[in-house]
Amino acid sequence: MHRLKKNYIGWIFILLSVIGISLFYFYPMIQAFLLSLQSGMGANLEFVGFDNYVRLFNDPTFITALTNTVLYLLIQVPVMIVLALIFSVLLNDPTLKFKGFFRTAIFLPAVTSLVAYAVIFKYLFANNGLVNDFLMGMNLISSPIAWLSDPFWAKITIIIAITWRWTGYNMIFYLSALQNVDKSIYEAAKIDGASSVQQFFQITIPMLKPIILFTSIVSTIGTLQLFDEVMNITSGGPGNATMTISMYIYNLSFEYTPDFGYAATVSYVILILVVILSFIQFKVAGDRD
């Protein structure tokens, strides 16, 4: 009897969270699905079945936004995770000097606001910005690179920006995981004659597998929602060269003539992508620990 009472009190502790998450996550998700079956301007919506989903395939802006988003994902996430792994392994070496300084410096970008750093990157990568000045000063390039106005370089700028912001953040996760690895494993490997590269691939990577999985899923979800940087560095341009799905949803809802129904359809694409990619990442990583 006493046990039953406590169990009931347990529900009280979680009640607010259950209500909040149902109201602000699950209910809107159902609403978004219903919306995605409707079309029209502003508040005048009518049911059109799956027309919006058909429209997706014939919408060049959507295809561009989707391609860009997937491209950012495929290039940026692996680059960042490999970089973060390298930093964490180097900085985990107890004989390394100035460890604290390097860790803090590389983590520092993670405390900035996305909007603030995006605006700074916009100026750094401007035609007459410091990055071009530096590259020309070093005689690496003879004329300025059109970082923001060339479709190819604009994408590269976005990728550089996100990498700058998030690498240190991921590094902290790997560093804390590395500190839990038993040192004697490495000593045994050294005695067996394993080089540091072999140790990295045969001990460090397998040990960090769960946390690499965790960070890659979090980064994937983050990149699929990319908005702040694109909005503030390139506004999706030139043309739609850096447009992302999130930015397209925003434009469809609040910049162009609002079509909430179609915007909701586009938003379901992100949701489906998140589910599929997370599932693949789980499968690739194998065991579910």
Added chain:
Amino acid sequence: MKKLKRFFIYLFLSVAAFVSIFPFLWMLVSMTNKSVDVTQGRLLPGTAFVENLQNLLDQTQIGTAIWNSLIIAVITTFLTLLIGSMAGYGFEIYRSKGKDIVFSVLILSMMIPFAAIMIPLYRLFGQVSADAPLIGLDTLAAALLPTIITAFFIFFFRQNTKMFARDLVEAGRIDGLSEIGIFFRIYLPTMKTTYAAAAIIAFMNSWNNYLWPLVVLQSPEKQTIPLLISNLGAGYTPDYGVIMTAIVIATLPTALVFFLMQRHFVAGMMGSVKG
């Protein structure tokens, strides 16, 4: 050979550290320079800081924006920690099959991208605007409500509660404390480090939040700091010195919070990473 390897490691790390820090140095230096000097790539401190600050105060509602951001961030942090820790505690201490299922369902919400629910949320707040103007569109309450309760913090507190000694709960019961009393009088004070780490993350997330405030806050006097900076940066004739001053002001609180509580932050992250 070994020395050469060391040299390259230090070189690599130094370059990485420089690249990481440079934008900060540049914004600090640019805050003291005139707009024209900033565009010409001046890397030395200037004397225009007071002038930039004055222009910022005159031309923008920066004071209001800071106040709005601060109010939103403080309330959000407080409620996020309270509700999230209660749930994490509730799930970990009072276990039952039913709760495990509910927990799994709540965790699923972490997979829901914000962009996917943004429009229904916007319409939801639009609908309540008429009946409850205090939490309708264009209110600070609307800007913070959907961000308070997240599965991440429930997960975070549940993971960290695994390190909390259950015997303390029993001891509390023997001493005659109520279940809620045990939470507030025993759990909360013992888990200070976890709360500190969560507070940093919640404060930073709220202070830097952009997309939802952009959608929900329309009038200029409701602007938050990220909205103000975004607007400044999008102007046709941007005053770079002024913008840099605003960016430094916006970055200062989160950087400060982080440096003051760095230890707790790393410890807290580790707690949530361990299985």
